Amino acid sequence: MIRQRKAKHYRIIVMDSDVKTAKQLVSVLCKEGYRAENIEQTSRLFEKIRSNLIDVLILDVDAWYKRGYELIPIVKSMDRLLPIIVTSADDSIEVAAKVREQGIFFYTMKPLDMQEIKIALKNALNRRYTSRYTSGLGKQEKLGVVDTSEVIRDNAEMCDINKHLNWIMAFFVHECKGTLGSVMMNISALADANISQRISPAKQNAMLLSSLCSLGMLHDMIRNYVISYRGENKRLQCSRRRVDVYKRCLEPVINEFRPMLKKNEMSINVDMKGNRFFYCDADLMKIGFSNLINNAIKYGTACTDIRCKSLTTDEIFRLSIWNEGIGVERERLDDIFERFIRFDKVGINGTGLGLHVVKMIANVHNGSVKAESGYLITDTSVTYDEFYSNPRLAKTDRTDLKKFARFIFEIPSSGHQQKGEV
Amino acid sequence: MTEQKTILIVDDDKDFLEATSIVLEKSGYSVATCLSAKECLAKLKSMKPDLIILDVMMETDHSGFDLCREMKRLPETKDVPIIMLTAVDQKYSLDFSSAAGDESWLPVDEFIDKPVEAGVLVECIEKLLAR
Numbered sequence: 001m002i003r004q005r006k007a008k009h010y011r012i013i014v015m016d017s018d019v020k021t022a023k024q025l026v027s028v029l030c031k032e033g034y035r036a037e038n039i040e041q042t043s044r045l046f047e048k049i050r051s052n053l054i055d056v057l058i059l060d061v062d063a064w065y066k067r068g069y070e071l072i073p074i075v076k077s078m079d080r081l082l083p084i085i086v087t088s089a090d091d092s093i094e095v096a097a098k099v100r101e102q103g104i105f106f107y108t109m110k111p112l113d114m115q116e117i118k119i120a121l122k123n124a125l126n127r128r129y130t131s132r133y134t135s136g137l138g139k140q141e142k143l144g145v146v147d148t149s150e151v152i153r154d155n156a157e158m159c160d161i162n163k164h165l166n167w168i169m170a171f172f173v174h175e176c177k178g179t180l181g182s183v184m185m186n187i188s189a190l191a192d193a194n195i196s197q198r199i200s201p202a203k204q205n206a207m208l209l210s211s212l213c214s215l216g217m218l219h220d221m222i223r224n225y226v227i228s229y230r231g232e233n234k235r236l237q238c239s240r241r242r243v244d245v246y247k248r249c250l251e252p253v254i255n256e257f258r259p260m261l262k263k264n265e266m267s268i269n270v271d272m273k274g275n276r277f278f279y280c281d282a283d284l285m286k287i288g289f290s291n292l293i294n295n296a297i298k299y300g301t302a303c304t305d306i307r308c309k310s311l312t313t314d315e316i317f318r319l320s321i322w323n324e325g326i327g328v329e330r331e332r333l334d335d336i337f338e339r340f341i342r343f344d345k346v347g348i349n350g351t352g353l354g355l356h357v358v359k360m361i362a363n364v365h366n367g368s369v370k371a372e373s374g375y376l377i378t379d380t381s382v383t384y385d386e387f388y389s390n391p392r393l394a395k396t397d398r399t400d401l402k403k404f405a406r407f408i409f410e411i412p413s414s415g416h417q418q419k420g421e422v
Numbered sequence: 423m424t425e426q427k428t429i430l431i432v433d434d435d436k437d438f439l440e441a442t443s444i445v446l447e448k449s450g451y452s453v454a455t456c457l458s459a460k461e462c463l464a465k466l467k468s469m470k471p472d473l474i475i476l477d478v479m480m481e482t483d484h485s486g487f488d489l490c491r492e493m494k495r496l497p498e499t500k501d502v503p504i505i506m507l508t509a510v511d512q513k514y515s516l517d518f519s520s521a522a523g524d525e526s527w528l529p530v531d532e533f534i535d536k537p538v539e540a541g542v543l544v545e546c547i548e549k550l551l552a553r
Contacts, residue, residue, distance in 0.1 A: 180536070182437035195449060
């Protein structure tokens with residue numbers, strides 16, 4: 001039997017960027033009988049972990065210059081079994097994904113529900129001391145060839161991973177069902193004589209077009225999820241062959257997007273320069289182009305043009321896709337290729353995997369993809385860096401300025417390598 | 423002649439708003455739409471809908487719940503029936519009781535899971551407005 005310690009023996013460290021919340025949390029936990037303490041410096045946190053003076057860490061991801069989640073792997077490398085309860089004021093899916101996939105014990109949003117924290121804490125301590133107890137046993141007793149502590153540790157980690165996977169699946173299902181929502185509404189209305197007889201033929205066509213676009217998006221979401229999963233498991237294969245990049249990859253993708261372009265009254269201007277042929281994986285390239293064009297349409301301004309330029313030489317293939325639209329926020333340009341990052345959460349369906357998949361495809365070709373964004377000044381694209389480094393422009397009122405986004409996808413020649421596996 | 427009823431749809435999915443608006447307008451309702459909880463609260467200052475269709479996950483995972491509570495608190499909207507229409511599966515994904523604070527308290531009149539057929543939604547609206 002595991003001997004339960006009294007609450008006062010348990011040492012809880014709170015690391016929170018908000019002094020008021022930290023004080024309140026420490027006060028509540030102390031009243032519960034815990035030895036709770038708020039610390040601000042990471043050096044002190046690491047010292048506590050090294051000295052084994054911590055049983056549970058309650059970490060605010062906004063702490064440590066809003067990069068508290070980066071502390072999680074460091075903490076876990078120092079004490080793999082230390083339960084971490086993470087709190088955050090940011091309830092975006094991006095932050096939740098970043099945090100949850102690191103195998104934390106519990107994740108909760110601010111404002112904190114103290115009752116929920118107390119329950120999570122109790123469960124975290126149960127896990128901590130079950131693991132420690134059996135870990136101690138493991139040193140003396142062996143179950144055959146398997147160390148008990150290893151089993152407990154693996155089980156605990158598996159539990160965290162499962163929680164994360166369930167959460168990812170729930171998010172993915174939500175996005176797919178949401179996209180199906182408009183398809184079902186449109187098609188069922190058209191199939192219902194009572195409703196459809198009152199809808200004009202032009203509106204009926206618009207409803208069919210909208211449904212077709214939504215189904216295309218649904219297809220892309222599922223495909224990106226599968227590709228992303230393969231990539232995460234290092235099972236994304238790249239078979240390079242000599243292909244006509246325009247005919248084999250770009251043109252079919254543009255044709256697939258005709259309904260979506262029509263719906264948004266947009267068009268694509270294509271400017272191809274250089275050779276026609278390049279060694280690459282045509283199927284993966286099509287997926288990459290598809291995601292880039294999809295992105296440009298989704299986040300582009302209706303009734304504008306998307307500019308697609310490519311250059312193929314013996315050394316490189318470069319494709320840039322430009323659109324006028326909501327742009328990419330300056331501070332998000334670097335992390336826009338991470339999983340579940342979306343330009344804008346309101347009004348547009350999507351799982352935030354498209355650009356991540358583009359990056360994976362560039363990587364398996366030993367290439368790269370980068371994002372640029374900024375303002376349109378008299379129809380000239382001025383990147384944020386150019387804009388803010390120009391004293392005259394930096395003073396401009398930005399309220400009514402249009403924005404652009406440009407993605408540059410570049411892969412080097414393989415030296416006519418026939419097949420590469422990553 | 424009976425007065426035309428107004429339905430307010432709050433959902434962050436533009437395509438869904440468009441499709442549902444067509445269906446409800448052709449079913450004889452006047453329709454107003456909002457893409458976010460914030461926009462909805464602003465709109466409610468100038469209009470009083472007869473029924474509200476509300477999504478759960480918009481700006482945040484819980485914004486539909488928060489908006490629902492707020493509308494049930496406001497004197498102008500506290501008696502307006504609410505249909506919660508969402509792709510969040512009540513049975514399998516989000517823990518509704520913990521997300522809503524208290525499942526029994528969640529003051530919606532009907533819960534419908536997306537995707538839903540147009541006829542089913544119209545029937546549900548008719549039933550609630552006839553009460």
